[in-house]
Amino acid sequence: MQKPFAITLDVGSxxxxxxxxxxxxxxxxxxxxxxxxxxxxxGENIQQWLFHAEEGSYxxxxxxxxxxxxxxxxxxxxxxxxxQNACNRAEVDEAVGINAVERFLGDEAIRQxxxxxxxxxxxxxxxxxxxxxxxxxxxxxxLRRMGHDVIIxxxxxxxxxMMRFGIPSYRLxxxxxxxxxxxxxxxxxxxxxxxxxxxxxAALAEGFDAIFTAVGxxxxxxxxxxxxxxxxxxxxxxxxxxxxxxxxxPMLGRRVVVYGGGNTAIDAARTAKRLGAEEAIIVYRRTRxxxxxxxxxxxxxxxxxILLKWLSTIKHVDDGKMVVEKMALDETGxxxxxxxxxxxxxxSLVLALGQEADLTFLEDVExxxxxxxxxxxxxxxxxxxxxxxxxxxxxxxxxxxxxxxGHGKKxxxxxxxxxxxxxxxxxxxxxxxxxxxLTTWYYAxxxxxxRPHLEGARRASTFDEVVSGLDERTAKFEARRCMSxxxxxxCDNCFGVCPDNAVKKTGIGKGYEIDYDYCKGCGVCVQExxxxxIEMVPET
Amino acid sequence: xxxSSASPSSAESxxxxxxxxxxxxxxxxxxxxxxxxxxxxxxxxDTPAATPVKFYQVGSFAVGNRLLPVSERSVQSDPKRFxxxxxxxxxxxxxxxxxxxxxxxxxxxxxADGKLVAVNATGCLEVFSTPYPETSWRVAWLHSLFGxxxxxxxxxxxxxxxxxxxxxxxxxxxxxxxxxxxxxGCLSGMFERNDDVLYICYDNEAYMNTGVQRSGAxxxxxxxxxxxxxxxxxxxxxxxxxDLPRIAMAHEIPYVATATVAxxxxxxxxxxxxxxxxxxxxIHVMVPCPLGWGTASCxxxxxARLATQxxxxxxxxxxxxxxxxxxxxxxxxxxxDYLKGxxxxxxxxxxxxxxxxxxxxxAQADRNIRRYGLLPEATSPTLPPIxxxxxx
Ligand SMILES: Cc1cc2nc3c(=O)[nH]c(=O)nc-3n(C[C@H](O)[C@H](O)[C@H](O)COP(=O)(O)OP(=O)(O)OC[C@H]3O[C@@H](n4cnc5c(N)ncnc54)[C@H](O)[C@@H]3O)c2cc1C
Ligand SMILES: Cc1ncc(C[n+]2csc(CCOP(=O)(O)OP(=O)(O)O)c2C)c(N)n1
Ligand code: SF4
Ligand code: SF4
Ligand SMILES: [Mg+2]
Numbered sequence: 001m002q003k004p005f006a007i008t009l010d011v012g013s014x015x016x017x018x019x020x021x022x023x024x025x026x027x028x029x030x031x032x033x034x035x036x037x038x039x040x041x042x043g044e045n046i047q048q049w050l051f052h053a054e055e056g057s058y059x060x061x062x063x064x065x066x067x068x069x070x071x072x073x074x075x076x077x078x079x080x081x082x083x084q085n086a087c088n089r090a091e092v093d094e095a096v097g098i099n100a101v102e103r104f105l106g107d108e109a110i111r112q113x114x115x116x117x118x119x120x121x122x123x124x125x126x127x128x129x130x131x132x133x134x135x136x137x138x139x140x141x142x143l144r145r146m147g148h149d150v151i152i153x154x155x156x157x158x159x160x161x162m163m164r165f166g167i168p169s170y171r172l173x174x175x176x177x178x179x180x181x182x183x184x185x186x187x188x189x190x191x192x193x194x195x196x197x198x199x200x201x202a203a204l205a206e207g208f209d210a211i212f213t214a215v216g217x218x219x220x221x222x223x224x225x226x227x228x229x230x231x232x233x234x235x236x237x238x239x240x241x242x243x244x245x246x247x248x249x250p251m252l253g254r255r256v257v258v259y260g261g262g263n264t265a266i267d268a269a270r271t272a273k274r275l276g277a278e279e280a281i282i283v284y285r286r287t288r289x290x291x292x293x294x295x296x297x298x299x300x301x302x303x304x305x306i307l308l309k310w311l312s313t314i315k316h317v318d319d320g321k322m323v324v325e326k327m328a329l330d331e332t333g334x335x336x337x338x339x340x341x342x343x344x345x346x347x348s349l350v351l352a353l354g355q356e357a358d359l360t361f362l363e364d365v366e367x368x369x370x371x372x373x374x375x376x377x378x379x380x381x382x383x384x385x386x387x388x389x390x391x392x393x394x395x396x397x398x399x400x401x402x403x404x405x406g407h408g409k410k411x412x413x414x415x416x417x418x419x420x421x422x423x424x425x426x427x428x429x430x431x432x433x434x435x436x437x438l439t440t441w442y443y444a445x446x447x448x449x450x451r452p453h454l455e456g457a458r459r460a461s462t463f464d465e466v467v468s469g470l471d472e473r474t475a476k477f478e479a480r481r482c483m484s485x486x487x488x489x490x491c492d493n494c495f496g497v498c499p500d501n502a503v504k505k506t507g508i509g510k511g512y513e514i515d516y517d518y519c520k521g522c523g524v525c526v527q528e529x530x531x532x533x534i535e536m537v538p539e540t
Numbered sequence: 541x542x543x544s545s546a547s548p549s550s551a552e553s554x555x556x557x558x559x560x561x562x563x564x565x566x567x568x569x570x571x572x573x574x575x576x577x578x579x580x581x582x583x584x585x586d587t588p589a590a591t592p593v594k595f596y597q598v599g600s601f602a603v604g605n606r607l608l609p610v611s612e613r614s615v616q617s618d619p620k621r622f623x624x625x626x627x628x629x630x631x632x633x634x635x636x637x638x639x640x641x642x643x644x645x646x647x648x649x650x651x652a653d654g655k656l657v658a659v660n661a662t663g664c665l666e667v668f669s670t671p672y673p674e675t676s677w678r679v680a681w682l683h684s685l686f687g688x689x690x691x692x693x694x695x696x697x698x699x700x701x702x703x704x705x706x707x708x709x710x711x712x713x714x715x716x717x718x719x720x721x722x723x724x725g726c727l728s729g730m731f732e733r734n735d736d737v738l739y740i741c742y743d744n745e746a747y748m749n750t751g752v753q754r755s756g757a758x759x760x761x762x763x764x765x766x767x768x769x770x771x772x773x774x775x776x777x778x779x780x781x782x783d784l785p786r787i788a789m790a791h792e793i794p795y796v797a798t799a800t801v802a803x804x805x806x807x808x809x810x811x812x813x814x815x816x817x818x819x820x821x822x823i824h825v826m827v828p829c830p831l832g833w834g835t836a837s838c839x840x841x842x843x844a845r846l847a848t849q850x851x852x853x854x855x856x857x858x859x860x861x862x863x864x865x866x867x868x869x870x871x872x873x874x875x876x877d878y879l880k881g882x883x884x885x886x887x888x889x890x891x892x893x894x895x896x897x898x899x900x901x902x903a904q905a906d907r908n909i910r911r912y913g914l915l916p917e918a919t920s921p922t923l924p925p926i927x928x929x930x931x932x
Contacts, residue, residue: 009673014628016674022633054607441845441871444600480607492604496616496804497841499639501627505619518627522634522830523838530602536838 019500023521025536027494027514032433032486032532036098039086041398041406042069042138046083046098047487053101053479059114061479062105066116069405070141070184071134073110073176076103076469078167079402080294088435088485094448097470097478103451104475110179116187119147125419128153128208130197133161134401135214135392137181138408139415140189143212146416150189153203155196157245161216162393163401165241166264168271170463200365200388210387210415213362213375214408217355217393223259225349228318236260236268236352243271253347255279257322259314260352261291266298268350269306273460281307281346283314285327285335300466303456311335312342314349321345357394372396380414380424381407389415433486437532442493446481449474488512488533494525584817588865589797589857590809603804615647615808622649622678624658629676630668634837636827636844637665637742640801641713644740644825645679647808651815652709657700659693661714661723662686664749664829665742687722689714690730693737701736709815710736716743716757720784724756731791734819738811741784741822744829752832756782759852760904761897762884764832769887778900785824785858792861793820799855800826802844806855806867813857826853834883846878851905854912866912875902 034047044065052061065072076099087095125148129136132154140150158164159181163172185191197203203211220235227233234250236258242250256272258265261284269280282301284291287310291298302308309324313335316323322344327335359375362368367384369376374396381389391407393399417424452468459466470478488511495503495512502519503512526534604617615621624645631638649656657680660666666683669676684692693712700708712730714723719741730737746764747753754764760778763769767776788796795814799807807825814821828844830837847853850873856866876898879885888894909915 007673012674013626014630014669014674014676015626017628017630019628019630439842442600442602445870490604490606491602492614492617493602495619496603496614497639499631499635499642499840500629501623501625501642515627520633522840523836524634524639524840527838528841 018517019520020502020515020517023516023519023539025521025523025538026516026519027521027523027526027534028537029488029511029514029533030486030535031430031488032437033430034433034485034487035086035088036083036096036485038429038432039082040068041082041400041402042075042409043406044068044083047482047484049105050096050098050101050479050482051484051487051489053105053476054482056476058105058108059112062109062114065102065105068409069402070116070138071106071180071401071405072102073106074134074163074172074180075402075405076100076106077172077176077465077467078163080400082402088433088438089481089483091435092440092443092483093445096481097448097451100449100451100470101475101479104470104472106180107176107469110176116141116145116183118187119145121147122149123147123419125149125209126151126207127415127419128203128206128211129214130203130211131161131214131216131392132156132159132191132193133214133216133392133404134163135216135404135408136161136212137184138405139212139214139389139391139412140408141184141187142409142412143415144184144187144189146412148209148416148419151208152189152191153195153197154191154193157194159191159193161214161404162218165218165244166237166267167401168240168243168267168274168463170270170274170459170466171267173465198361200361204388209419210389212408212411212415213383213388213390213394214392214404215357215359215361215394216404217357217399219356219358220351221353221356223351223353225314226316230319231317231322232319232348233317234348234350236264236350237355239268239350240264240271243275249275251275252277252350255346256281256348256350257314257344257346258282258350258352260284260354261286261293261310262352262354263293263297264355265350265352266293266301266306268352270301270304270460272350273304273306274463279307281309281344283312283324283344284308284310285313287311287329290333300453300456304460305456309344313337315341317349320347322349355393355399359394380418381411382414382418387418430486433532438483438485439528439530439532440483442491442528442530443481443483446477448481449478484531486532489531491530493528493530494534497524497528499524584794584859585813585857585864588806588809588867589813590803590806590867601803601805614804615650616643616804622646622654624649624677624679625669626676626678628674630671631664632829632831632837634830634840635664635668636801636829636840637715637744637748638668639840640742640807640825640827641665641740643801643804643807644713644811644823645711647811648709648711648738648815649679651812653707655708656680657682657696657708657710659684659689659696659710659712661689661712661718662749663715663718663747664744665713665715667749686718688726689718690723690737690739691726693739694726694730694733694735697736709738711738711740713740713742715748715755716741716745717747717753717755719743720756720782724782728787728791731788731793731820731822734793736818736820738814738821738823740811741824742827743824744827744832746829746832748829748832756780757784759901761888761901763887764884774887775884785822785856788822788824789858789861789863791820793822794818794859795821796824796858797822797856798824798826798853800844800848800853801828802826802841802848803855803867810857832884834886835881839881843878843881846873846881849873850875850878851909851914852878852901854908854914856912863912866914868916869909869914872915875905 036046049061049064081099083098084095089096129140129152132152220237256277258269273280311327312324326338326340375390389411391411392404413424500518502515625642660683689712697710753766758776761775763775797810828840
């Protein structure tokens with residue numbers, strides 16, 4: 001080719017110059033464990049379902065939740081959401097309202113009538129689940145989805161365990177509970193009500209391939225309090241259970257005293273108020289900040305006019321009144337008697353001092369070990385007796401619905417492996433997406449959306465649900481506050497900020513690829529990735 | 541003139557809706573022509589070029605956003621973007637100038653539908669992109685000298701005007717040395733004649749290509765090869781240097797704006813707005829230089845962001861000599877946060893801390909904040925509307 005004056009070489013593109021050879025470190029995409037996921041006792045992949053919800057793909061979001069937890073609508077009401085305490089967004093403004101979005105999705109599923117996919121294949125293996133509380137139901141659900149035949153035996157007349165006999169309906173409406181349980185029975189899980197298991201060996205002899213026991217902790221703890229003949233003393237769990245199951249609701253009189261500082265005490269007092277008590281007083285021996293009840297529950301009780309009397313113990317109960325001793329905290333923060341007494345007018349006393357598990361049916365079973373009133377299990381949730389697993393309130397762990405559900409899932413996975421003659425190997429945990437890995441500049445300031453509450457005075461006389469849900473608009477807004485910690489959310493930042501155009505977009509949903517022919521290893525993409533999903537590793 | 545070998549054929553497939561961000565006020569002929577003809581028109585825009593996406597908390601400030609309709613996404617998020625400056629160029633790792641030039645020219649290419657000529661002054665941008673006989677440019681590109689890019693661009697614009705080709709648009713670009721120092725005379729002439737050229741200055745605050753010598757845009761106290769960190773007043777002196785965006789505004793040209801590589805949406809919107817106008821337009825972009833500033837190569841965008849958030853680098857727009865909009869500071873930081881990460885300012889902290897110098901720089905930032913209204917009264921956060929769904 002004839003070239004212009006002084007031109008000797010053909011024009012070429014700089015693409016011939018592979019600047020990737022300059023690199024000493026290379027960026028790689030990683031998936032980290034978001035702190036919310038890490039904190040969820042049921043092991044939900046929160047970040048992933050929020051991702052779907054952000055897009056308005058509510059069914060996909062719901063299906064993601066129920067991979068791990070069959071009760072989104074229940075969770076969205078009663079879970080104490082440890083995920084939100086772990087949420088990185090709290091360091092930007094406020095934690096993402098994960099629980100509120102979960103409730104929206106759970107309610108949406110009920111409205112739309114979404115149901116579970118039936119098991120792909122049946123295995124013919126039979127599993128007995130003892131107790132239809134959250135733990136038993138969760139295990140049954142997962143086992144059924146894995147294709148096993150599941151029978152639940154429940155001693156009560158209704159399904160749900162403490163979700164029905166403990167948690168009052170102003171916090172968990174029963175139609176919600178029923179709807180989420182029905183989906184599990186629709187899958188083919190059989191529930192035998194009014195059917196207490198008293199002999200585990202006999203049950204084993206019926207030919208079940210494995211047993212999951214989740215009988216909870218239903219016996220109210222007693223404290224010795226001297227009392228007159230006609231003093232009316234009862235325990236909170238039986239009281240709440242009677243409210244739920246009896247035609248004639250138990251009446252406690254005009255002034256009710258509840259003794260204890262936990263969530264059960266609060267629920268008992270709030271329930272008494274709803275059933276007509278003019279005054280409900282919670283007596284607790286330490287101070288408010290030491291109460292095991294969650295602060296929001298104490299707050300809600302106060303709004304309803306419940307009275308709190310802390311630093312007090314009950315010394316004596318008589319008809320119509322009781323004697324209370326004032327306490328003072330010592331240097332170690334422990335309450336000590338002061339010798340100062342006072343009289344309190346009250347028609348009845350409700351003890352809410354904690355619950356114990358009734359494990360008599362396990363006491364003589366070979367291999368099973370009971371320690372401090374709970375059953376010992378190994379890492380696979382199996383008791384000392386081969387093929388017998390246990391979870392929920394009856395094993396040593398925190399006692400919440402969500403922990404119980406998580407135990408059910410975990411046990412189901414191990415039971416499934418046991419039935420197949422293998423061992424379940426959980427996938428290795430990814431490193432955690434800690435706050436320092438994020439570049440939060442890229443997220444807009446967005447105020448946390450609050451769920452509306454019924455007004456205190458109005459709600460205290462009815463069992464109407466106190467907290468209502470977010471609507472679609474606010475739920476979506478809230479979902480979009482998620483920063484997608486540690487997992488690519490397709491923001492195109494790496495694709496945009498590379499000075500060498502070395503990041504390729506591989507198509508919707510497929511993420512990005514680094515073109516190592518041109519990547520010089522400057523690390524801008526790593527630094528600017530909002531969610532910390534790229535890391536630098538040395539070239540070898 | 542070396543035209544790029546790969547033709548920007550992707551132009552047709554791009555969704556060109558970027559002008560939708562534009563509200564035009566006043567006589568449209570003025571806005572269209574861009575010539576003020578001795579009469580300063582009313583300010584033509586009363587909203588900033590970039591209207592931030594408020595509702596998608598998820599990555600509102602990121603390059604892309606999967607929740608937005610495609611037409612509202614940034615040019616850079618388009619998988620078929622022009623890549624006006626393609627891979628294989630020889631800029632340092634993490635070069636802000638290479639990044640800024642691609643951001644700006646890709647936006648200009650989209651606005652001009654691919655019919656763009658870029659005139660380049662000597663400097664890193666030219667040297668790293670065109671070692672004979674290779675080129676990284678995928679736009680029609682022309683280089684002549686260090687000091688004459690504005691004059692060459694004026695000539696190119698005049699030539700197309702003579703040919704009746706008002707569809708072909710002209711951009712000129714150069715470093716701060718080429719712009720505020722050696723090219724300043726012909727740039728001022730280009731402004732005065734209101735030639736139909738968009739001039740983009742990539743300001744890395746020194747003559748980087750020849751080894752980091754001081755320019756008229758080097759900030760006070762900064763160490764360069766010619767302002768060493770020695771003596772009683774180490775680094776560059778206070779009270780010298782040129783504020784070119786303000787000098788450009790003094791010419792009362794249709795459009796002047798500042799920007800940085802830290803805010804892509806803002807930069808693209810400004811290029812797009814400038815391209816919607818005619819006459820002499822000027823955009824001054826901060827492009828950190830890891831080599832010259834002594835910053836980690838990964839911190840290029842971060843350091844530019846700190847410059848804006850400290851107030852040292854005001855981001856604003858002016859039309860016909862008036863400031864019309866500025867970008868408020870979102871998360872204010874003291875200038876120290878900006879200075880600390882840079883070796884060119886290391887002598888302010890080591891071996892002894894020089895509070896008096898840091899305070900003087902902070903006073904500069906405070907003055908910018910007052911002058912450009914960078915910290916408006918906090919508006920109470922309201923629930924932003926949820927915009928229409930992405931149609932994808
Ligand atoms: C008043 C109250 C409020 C609470 N509020 C909350 C809350 O808001 N959020 C939260 O996370 N947690 C709350 N909890 C705790 C939570 O309810 C329990 O941790 C959880 O229900 C435990 O689940 P589980 O399945 O282990 O047992 P349970 O829910 O107790 O269920 C066990 C089931 O087994 C049945 N059963 C027992 N023995 C037998 C037997 N021998 N044969 C057959 N069936 C048997 C029982 O009838 C029961 O239905 C609350 C508890 C109480 C008491
Ligand atoms: C007339 C003339 N004088 C000096 C030079 C040498 N020279 C080439 S680039 C350059 C500095 C460029 O600085 P700047 O414009 O800020 O661009 P940067 O390299 O920093 O991007 C100099 C001095 C030249 N090419 N021509
Ligand atoms: S911001 Fe999202 S991913 Fe991160 S911890 Fe919170 S909910 Fe989880
Ligand atoms: S010296 Fe600075 S401006 Fe020049 S290529 Fe390197 S980083 Fe870019
Ligand atoms: Mg320069």
